[in-house]
Amino acid sequence: MASFQMKFLIKVLANKLFALAVLVGAGIWLLILPAFTGELGANPLEKLLHQSGEIAVWTLGAVLALSPLRVLFPESRSVSALNRHRRTIGVSACVYGLMHFGFHLLYEGDAQAITRSFSKPFIWVGLAGLSILLVLALTSNNFSIRKLGGRNWKRLHRLAYLAAALLIYHQAIAGKGHWQIARWLLFALASLQTAGVTKPLMMKLRRPRRTISILGAAATSPP
Amino acid sequence: MNCAHRSWDLPDSAVTPEAYYLRRREFLRLFGLGLAASAVLPSTSRSASAGFPDSLNPNYKLDGVKLTQEDLVTSYNNFYEWGLAKDQPKELANRGWKTRPWSVEIGGLCANPRKIDVDELIQLLGPVERRNYRHRCVEAWSMVIPWDGFPLAKLVDFAQPKPEARFVKFTSFFDPANCPGQRSREFPWPYTEGLTLQEAMNKLAFIAVGLYGKPLRNQNGAPLRLVVPWKYGFKSAKSLAKIEFVPEQPMTLWNELAPNEYGFYANVNPTVDHPRWSQKAERVIGAGFLSGKQPTLMFNGYEKQVAHLYAGMDLRKNF
Numbered sequence: 294m295a296s297f298q299m300k301f302l303i304k305v306l307a308n309k310l311f312a313l314a315v316l317v318g319a320g321i322w323l324l325i326l327p328a329f330t331g332e333l334g335a336n337p338l339e340k341l342l343h344q345s346g347e348i349a350v351w352t353l354g355a356v357l358a359l360s361p362l363r364v365l366f367p368e369s370r371s372v373s374a375l376n377r378h379r380r381t382i383g384v385s386a387c388v389y390g391l392m393h394f395g396f397h398l399l400y401e402g403d404a405q406a407i408t409r410s411f412s413k414p415f416i417w418v419g420l421a422g423l424s425i426l427l428v429l430a431l432t433s434n435n436f437s438i439r440k441l442g443g444r445n446w447k448r449l450h451r452l453a454y455l456a457a458a459l460l461i462y463h464q465a466i467a468g469k470g471h472w473q474i475a476r477w478l479l480f481a482l483a484s485l486q487t488a489g490v491t492k493p494l495m496m497k498l499r500r501p502r503r504t505i506s507i508l509g510a511a512a513t514s515p516p
Numbered sequence: 517m518n519c520a521h522r523s524w525d526l527p528d529s530a531v532t533p534e535a536y537y538l539r540r541r542e543f544l545r546l547f548g549l550g551l552a553a554s555a556v557l558p559s560t561s562r563s564a565s566a567g568f569p570d571s572l573n574p575n576y577k578l579d580g581v582k583l584t585q586e587d588l589v590t591s592y593n594n595f596y597e598w599g600l601a602k603d604q605p606k607e608l609a610n611r612g613w614k615t616r617p618w619s620v621e622i623g624g625l626c627a628n629p630r631k632i633d634v635d636e637l638i639q640l641l642g643p644v645e646r647r648n649y650r651h652r653c654v655e656a657w658s659m660v661i662p663w664d665g666f667p668l669a670k671l672v673d674f675a676q677p678k679p680e681a682r683f684v685k686f687t688s689f690f691d692p693a694n695c696p697g698q699r700s701r702e703f704p705w706p707y708t709e710g711l712t713l714q715e716a717m718n719k720l721a722f723i724a725v726g727l728y729g730k731p732l733r734n735q736n737g738a739p740l741r742l743v744v745p746w747k748y749g750f751k752s753a754k755s756l757a758k759i760e761f762v763p764e765q766p767m768t769l770w771n772e773l774a775p776n777e778y779g780f781y782a783n784v785n786p787t788v789d790h791p792r793w794s795q796k797a798e799r800v801i802g803a804g805f806l807s808g809k810q811p812t813l814m815f816n817g818y819e820k821q822v823a824h825l826y827a828g829m830d831l832r833k834n835f
Contacts (some may be wrong), residue, residue, distance in 0.1 A: 332603075334591060334592055334602065334603055335588040335591060335592035335602070335801045335802060336592060336602070336657060336799065336801055337805055338799075338805065338806070339657070339799070399806065400799070402797075402806070402809045403809070406794065406796070406797060406809070409794040409796065410793065410794065412794075413789075413791070413792050413793060413794075414791075415791070415792040415793075416792075466792070467792075468600065468655075469596070469600075469770070469773070469774070469777075471600065472702070473600065473700065473702055474600070
């Protein structure tokens, strides 16, 4: 019985529609529904701006959590099920990032104000992170992998870590006290990455002969 | 203060009795209400929690400016004691947090220090008057709010500051047991703010005890708060517990946390940007989804009343 439920759960987790539903659902839940229930409040554009940014950065965090999770739990079938959605999740982060940028343009309102906003380092950092996400999203297809070659493609997509660093910083300084929110994302990602890197190293130290081939595979797995 | 500075007093056109004539029915109604109230309530113990009659001070009418809807003023609040999101104070500050009875401590370098109940203070320093003030948040949004209260200068006079007193320090309540935000150690609670004594004595500086004729809602800083309309909103400390007269510029919460972003003076100034955004324009709350932007005015439109306080000062440095 239990294993039947487990199998069902893994089937759901691995399903493309499930992933899409969660990723699109976040947008519906936080951006569209509140517009109808009046929960966007007194400054609706500001709320949309903040919510879309939050979705983008947490989605990026989710996709970056997947590779260390795979290293830490190589046997877990739910982790490998989730790993099938890396492309979808990554592209969604970019889409929400672009929406966030769109809301920023609307919030600033006119060309002059938009230009003024571009004079702020706070905005550059966000734009730099979003530009990386855009390049990665545009190359998130089999054609690009073939064209660039697996090794180069992987190298290019390691830039996701730089994007995350820039965007978490952007989130942390976005408002007075927003470090309180951003730190949860930063600490979670940093500890996962650290654990993901140290686990194979520890195993290498402990059983140098037997695990080398497995470790090699884990260490070169794409981010 | 000399007469040349009194441009905020009535312009000639507004001195005509027309404004009063147009509001004659309100006066009649008020008069009637007053009669009824005096019949019911012992005149010496009328509590402010009953609300305030519309006693608009005509000097602060703000002609041609639209007041921000009451439900927006009471649902969109920066009050970090209750959470970082603007809709949190309304929800979290109304789960049994008591703002009456409430006592305020007046102290420091003054001849008349005391701890006094807020309703007693209102009675002592009243009558409560209404003023429509522009409110400009440092985050580049703005409202226009009809506050009920009394001039801060009255409170200063009441306290009788000693000659050594050069600043006034405002301290908000501290109640981490009831107040989730205050359990966070990210902020040096309680909230503190400060003004120079001259700023505190300026006619515009105000202690609000109500808005839209009703006692202040908890999320707006009940039972009494500072309102300094020519400065960014964070200067207007909420839910005051202590008002002190001090010899040196006091440490204030935002200035301590981020001195490069939030200066002690924090005068509204469209020519000095916040490090993260421009202050040239502001989004008018309640003015529509896309159409609500307007240019920000120097000293939030109160230049004539307060510019002299900063004569010769480099406002870029003393932002």
